[in-house]
Amino acid sequence: MLTVRAPATSANLGSGFDVFGVALERPADVVRVARADRTTIEVTGTGSQYIPEDPEKNTVGAVAEALDAPAHIEIDKGVRPASGLGSSAASAAAAAVALNELYARGRTREELVPIAAEGEAVVSGTAHADNVAPAILGGFTVAAGEGISQVDTAIPLVACLPEIVVSTRDARRVVPERATMEELVETVGAAATLTVGMCRGDPELVGEGMDDPVVTPARADLIDGYDDVRTAALEAGATGVTVSGAGPGVLAACGADDRRQIASAMLDAFAARGIDARAYPTRVGQGATIH
Numbered sequence: 314m315l316t317v318r319a320p321a322t323s324a325n326l327g328s329g330f331d332v333f334g335v336a337l338e339r340p341a342d343v344v345r346v347a348r349a350d351r352t353t354i355e356v357t358g359t360g361s362q363y364i365p366e367d368p369e370k371n372t373v374g375a376v377a378e379a380l381d382a383p384a385h386i387e388i389d390k391g392v393r394p395a396s397g398l399g400s401s402a403a404s405a406a407a408a409a410v411a412l413n414e415l416y417a418r419g420r421t422r423e424e425l426v427p428i429a430a431e432g433e434a435v436v437s438g439t440a441h442a443d444n445v446a447p448a449i450l451g452g453f454t455v456a457a458g459e460g461i462s463q464v465d466t467a468i469p470l471v472a473c474l475p476e477i478v479v480s481t482r483d484a485r486r487v488v489p490e491r492a493t494m495e496e497l498v499e500t501v502g503a504a505a506t507l508t509v510g511m512c513r514g515d516p517e518l519v520g521e522g523m524d525d526p527v528v529t530p531a532r533a534d535l536i537d538g539y540d541d542v543r544t545a546a547l548e549a550g551a552t553g554v555t556v557s558g559a560g561p562g563v564l565a566a567c568g569a570d571d572r573r574q575i576a577s578a579m580l581d582a583f584a585a586r587g588i589d590a591r592a593y594p595t596r597v598g599q600g601a602t603i604h
């Protein structure tokens with residue numbers, strides 16, 4: 314069997330709604346594929362009991378269909394579903410890379426991004442590429458229109474995942490339909506600052522650029538304890554904090570030496586609300602790897 318590991322990802326980063334994404338060094342999904350006459354799927358690992366094995370309902374089924382590459386696909390979930398850490402995208406990205414290799418389809422990594430995004434359409438209704446792009450390409454990615462820009466960087470991060478479930482579909486319903494010119498100017502300024510920070514490898518600029526006056530405040534209401542966790546992370550040294558993807562994961566940017574204390578401050582803040590959580594001190598990392 315051919316094995317591919319694809320990382321968790323964090324989309325939006327506050328100011329880059331549906332555009333920015335980063336690959337995280339950990340956690341990750343591992344996908345194994347073998348040629349078959351029709352696609353069958355087996356899911357094990359974190360939260361696997363909530364993930365359908367029907368190829369019409371699993372992101373990897375749509376990818377196999379798009380690549381005309383029927384296979385037996387085993388998914389070992391390291392990224393919990395409905396986490397805001399690109400769980401559905403990690404499987405889709407790994408499957409796209411694996412099936413492209415298995416059937417020698419010859420697609421470039423860039424060409425595999427829209428194919429993996431077909432998988433995202435299965436779960437959230439839109440083929441958004443902001444999670445699958447970094448899961449395939451690694452680093453920091455900008456998905457704008459049909460194009461993807463990518464920068465390798467290693468900004469330190471802490472991802473904190475509470476035991477709360479927020480589906481992407483629900484979190485998209487609360488996104489405001491309109492923004493004022495003032496909010497637009499603020500968002501563009503933050504997005505540009507964050508981009509410069511990623512290019513320079515500067516956690517201060519990245520954290521500053523996570524501010525978002527439009528989408529994040531609406532979604533924060535879906536995450537019990539978000540404001541306390543954000544404050545705790547900032548007091549522990551985070552340079553910026555935002556909702557990861559559609560939530561409930563919360564993402565903090567920081568200096569490498571501050572990750573442990575930030576992780577523990579975020580966990581304590583969730584615990585004070587009676588919410589169990591798991592923290593991943595990590596950094597921006599590489600995309601899918603073939604083993």
Ligand SMILES: Nc1ncnc2c1ncn2[C@@H]1O[C@H](COP(=O)(O)OP(=O)(O)OP(=O)(O)O)[C@@H](O)[C@H]1O
Pocket residue numbers: 322324363364365370371372373388393394395396397398399400401402404405436437444479480481482557558559560
């Ligand atoms: N291979 C898969 N891995 C994970 N979830 C899957 C997969 N295939 C289908 N799903 C379904 O997708 C939903 C989870 O996707 P969703 O986009 O809501 O979460 P996420 O990927 O963790 O979040 P985000 O995109 O905000 O980072 C669940 O309902 C799950 O059953």
Ligand SMILES: N[C@@H](CCO)C(=O)O
Pocket residue numbers: 324325330331332437441443444481484485558559
């Ligand atoms: N950009 C997407 C990522 C989550 O899948 C959203 O925030 O809805």
